[in-house]
Amino acid sequence: MYKINDNYLKLPGSYLFSTIAKKVNAFTATNPDKKIIRLGIGDVTQPLSPSIIKRLHEAVDEMAARETFKGYAPDLGYEFLRSAIAKNDYEARGAKIGIDEIFISDGAKSDSGNIGDIFAKDNKIAVCDPVYPVYVDTNAMAGRTGDYDSANSRWTNVIYMPCLEENGFAPQLPEQVPDIIYLCFPNNPTGATITKDELQKWVDYALANNAVIIYDAAYEAYISEENVPHTIYECDGARKCAIEIRSFSKNAGFTGTRLGFTVVPKDIVCDGVMLNSLWARRHGTKFNGAPYIIQAAGAACYTPEGKQEIRELVGYYMQNAKTILEGLKEAGFTVSGGVNAPYIWLKTDGMTSWEFFDYLLNEANVVGTPGSGFGPAGEGYFRLTAFGTHENTVEAIDRIKKLRA
Amino acid sequence: MYKINDNYLKLPGSYLFSTIAKKVNAFTATNPDKKIIRLGIGDVTQPLSPSIIKRLHEAVDEMAARETFKGYAPDLGYEFLRSAIAKNDYEARGAKIGIDEIFISDGAKSDSGNIGDIFAKDNKIAVCDPVYPVYVDTNAMAGRTGDYDSANSRWTNVIYMPCLEENGFAPQLPEQVPDIIYLCFPNNPTGATITKDELQKWVDYALANNAVIIYDAAYEAYISEENVPHTIYECDGARKCAIEIRSFSKNAGFTGTRLGFTVVPKDIVCDGVMLNSLWARRHGTKFNGAPYIIQAAGAACYTPEGKQEIRELVGYYMQNAKTILEGLKEAGFTVSGGVNAPYIWLKTDGMTSWEFFDYLLNEANVVGTPGSGFGPAGEGYFRLTAFGTHENTVEAIDRIKKLRA
Numbered sequence: 001m002y003k004i005n006d007n008y009l010k011l012p013g014s015y016l017f018s019t020i021a022k023k024v025n026a027f028t029a030t031n032p033d034k035k036i037i038r039l040g041i042g043d044v045t046q047p048l049s050p051s052i053i054k055r056l057h058e059a060v061d062e063m064a065a066r067e068t069f070k071g072y073a074p075d076l077g078y079e080f081l082r083s084a085i086a087k088n089d090y091e092a093r094g095a096k097i098g099i100d101e102i103f104i105s106d107g108a109k110s111d112s113g114n115i116g117d118i119f120a121k122d123n124k125i126a127v128c129d130p131v132y133p134v135y136v137d138t139n140a141m142a143g144r145t146g147d148y149d150s151a152n153s154r155w156t157n158v159i160y161m162p163c164l165e166e167n168g169f170a171p172q173l174p175e176q177v178p179d180i181i182y183l184c185f186p187n188n189p190t191g192a193t194i195t196k197d198e199l200q201k202w203v204d205y206a207l208a209n210n211a212v213i214i215y216d217a218a219y220e221a222y223i224s225e226e227n228v229p230h231t232i233y234e235c236d237g238a239r240k241c242a243i244e245i246r247s248f249s250k251n252a253g254f255t256g257t258r259l260g261f262t263v264v265p266k267d268i269v270c271d272g273v274m275l276n277s278l279w280a281r282r283h284g285t286k287f288n289g290a291p292y293i294i295q296a297a298g299a300a301c302y303t304p305e306g307k308q309e310i311r312e313l314v315g316y317y318m319q320n321a322k323t324i325l326e327g328l329k330e331a332g333f334t335v336s337g338g339v340n341a342p343y344i345w346l347k348t349d350g351m352t353s354w355e356f357f358d359y360l361l362n363e364a365n366v367v368g369t370p371g372s373g374f375g376p377a378g379e380g381y382f383r384l385t386a387f388g389t390h391e392n393t394v395e396a397i398d399r400i401k402k403l404r405a
Numbered sequence: 406m407y408k409i410n411d412n413y414l415k416l417p418g419s420y421l422f423s424t425i426a427k428k429v430n431a432f433t434a435t436n437p438d439k440k441i442i443r444l445g446i447g448d449v450t451q452p453l454s455p456s457i458i459k460r461l462h463e464a465v466d467e468m469a470a471r472e473t474f475k476g477y478a479p480d481l482g483y484e485f486l487r488s489a490i491a492k493n494d495y496e497a498r499g500a501k502i503g504i505d506e507i508f509i510s511d512g513a514k515s516d517s518g519n520i521g522d523i524f525a526k527d528n529k530i531a532v533c534d535p536v537y538p539v540y541v542d543t544n545a546m547a548g549r550t551g552d553y554d555s556a557n558s559r560w561t562n563v564i565y566m567p568c569l570e571e572n573g574f575a576p577q578l579p580e581q582v583p584d585i586i587y588l589c590f591p592n593n594p595t596g597a598t599i600t601k602d603e604l605q606k607w608v609d610y611a612l613a614n615n616a617v618i619i620y621d622a623a624y625e626a627y628i629s630e631e632n633v634p635h636t637i638y639e640c641d642g643a644r645k646c647a648i649e650i651r652s653f654s655k656n657a658g659f660t661g662t663r664l665g666f667t668v669v670p671k672d673i674v675c676d677g678v679m680l681n682s683l684w685a686r687r688h689g690t691k692f693n694g695a696p697y698i699i700q701a702a703g704a705a706c707y708t709p710e711g712k713q714e715i716r717e718l719v720g721y722y723m724q725n726a727k728t729i730l731e732g733l734k735e736a737g738f739t740v741s742g743g744v745n746a747p748y749i750w751l752k753t754d755g756m757t758s759w760e761f762f763d764y765l766l767n768e769a770n771v772v773g774t775p776g777s778g779f780g781p782a783g784e785g786y787f788r789l790t791a792f793g794t795h796e797n798t799v800e801a802i803d804r805i806k807k808l809r810a
Contacts, residue, residue, distance in 0.1 A: 001615035113691035286518035
């Protein structure tokens with residue numbers, strides 16, 4: 001008789017954004033006349049830029065002729081894309097990453113969920129609190145997190161690193177030593193960043209304790225300040241302890257186009273085994289590549305025109321971030337983030353996060369994300385994203401201001 | 406100190422097709438003047454058909470305008486595609502499958518590897534021998550297969566169901582009862598099929614023994630004979646015990662375009678838990694959808710024009726299958742498959758499978774796949790695929806005939 005993976009049954013409720021979608025659908029069904037503005041899920045709204053569209057059309061045409069048709073992609077992804085990444089994302093930042101250390105994927109969500117496959121079940125993970133739910137949920141599915149304690153909304157076998165107002169929403173080195181450390185900077189959901197010196201401390205800590213860091217740099221393109229590292233490989237020794245996950249979703253608007261990559265340096269070695277080999281094996285056995293036309297479009301992001309367009313696109317969203325940040329300050333909210341990240345993190349002032357969600361949905365018809373959905377230390381906070389249109393963002397903030405007037 | 410998933414270390418050698426690629430690359434490096442013909446990996450060669458190309462261009466244009474731009478896809482995939490699948494692949498075959506039982510993915514390889522996530526580690530799997538390597542390798546990675554015994558090329562905790570000449574390359578019901586049964590018809594690698602009555606026996610067996618069937622129907626479009634089931638849901642009771650995996654790779658030529666789907670009926674319930682819910686949770690947490698433009702292209706396969714084009718494309722490859730089947734027979738080989746499947750399975754007559762691989766590569770510059778790469782019962786067999794061009798297929802068979810002349 002077959003048995004299910006009962007770790008799934010320990011998961012509390014459904015995936016955060018599915019819950020939000022259901023609540024919004026229910027509201028829309030009973031209030032069909034209301035114009036909802038969505039600043040909740042981190043989904044982009046602006047079209048793909050001209051260079052990307054042009055390359056997509058060309059690649060589609062290549063698929064239409066026998067001479068240029070592409071079947072299965074190379075295991076790690078097309079070299080034209082991996083070379084562009086190695087050069088632009090790493091070499092240009094003083095980090096040396098080989099093209100056989102870069103694995104093209106269908107996105108950072110898949111990679112950050114799947115990376116756990118190459119580790120033993122009995123590793124102890126450390127996560128920021130609040131945190132992107134995928135890290136914890138996928139480890140829970142793998143049986144790595146113990147049991148869920150609904151009394152304090154925490155798993156019994158996870159090291160939580162609270163990111164609170166008093167520490168500038170940056171985690172402290174944990175007292176209990178973890179095996180796998182998840183870090184995300186610029187941070188989702190708080191929008192906080194870390195300096196290069198601070199990140200170096202994490203690398204040193206990981207090296208000293210034989211821990212591995214899963215570094216999610218999906219929001220790297222939003223960094224506007226100096227001394228904020230664009231990749232963990234700017235830090236000394238990171239090649240020996242850090243895996244980095246990247247995405248095209250938030251810089252080039254690929255949320256519905258799907259492309260990402262993961263870097264696994266060959267210097268990360270455990271008992272004589274390179275993690276690079278393990279991930280290569282997983283990649284080659286449980287995945288069959290991102291579509292050729294999407295990889296071609298990804299490479300267009302690294303052309304001079306593509307880079308300029310992406311800068312403008314990121315600039316568009318950062319204008320929204322400014323609108324939200326300044327508007328909420330004027331309305332009297334305590335806010336952070338929004339300077340090196342497309343996320344604004346605000347205090348809900350006496351309401352729980354979900355109470356504030358319902359309040360904002362019902363009274364202003366604005367959808368955000370409850371901070372508590374990202375972990376217990378997110379309770380009393382709320383996330384708004386800069387990925388709306390200018391018009392909607394301005395209107396949403398006006399509506400929120402009126403609530404407080 | 407972090408620990409790796411040492412199940413990976415038990416895997417013998419690298420993934421089959423990676424090994425082949427390395428051997429071919431080495432041969433090409435030392436024989437740059439030789440024209441290699443590849444009938445090894447099941448990769449298609451013909452371009453995407455006009456309806457699909459047209460829809461891809463349209464969808465790219467949709468991504469270029471704010472009004473029609475698409476961000477994150479719905480969790481299960483776009484309804485326009487799931488509806489087309491439910492109607493054309495199931496309702497038209499007399500099988501009732503709801504659109505919330507269909508999960509759009511980036512391909513059958515990912516799905517057949519990932520489906521194991523929702524099952525406990527201590528399930529015992531049964532596989533055909535020979536078999537598509539992904540089923541076994543991914544279960545080995547999950548720690549479900551015991552240890553690899555290189556003396557007999559078998560895992561200690563897997564039930565092997567030999568598919569040999571004497572049983573028409575169809576598996577017999579196993580004596581030891583498995584928990585999870587992998588079946589693939591039309592079969593990769595043997596090209597064998599199963600009648601509806603025979604498949605019903607497997608469904609009855611699964612129901613009687615509380616086993617679940619993972620049914621890989623990636624080659625369904627190649628069925629040319631009557632009484633061969635196109636979906637397992639043509640069988641009574643299959644909704645209670647069978648998960649079906651499908652692909653756009655081999656019918657519509659999507660090997661480099663990436664699209665597939667998995668059907669998990671809500672009637673499969675284990676201890677009160679629907680497998681559909683578990684897969685939905687995995688799908689929503691560790692995956693973020695296939696690209697919108699690819700899903701749009703998938704839906705074009707179900708239009709009247711798309712269907713006609715796909716029939717022609719499949720017909721093109723089946724002409725190759727006939728060329729190979731008849732040519733090898735003339736050359737004196739013992740062959741099977743190739744009638745309801747794009748694969749031809751031949752006996753290597755005294756050579757091992759890898760000896761025959763090297764022989765064919767060196768002497769005829771033709772690449773095939775060693776039968777032993779699919780499991781120990783494949784030793785002494787060899788797989789050729791019908792996915793080449795007409796010209797190359799004819800030339801490859803001529804070269805092989807000359808070797809035997």
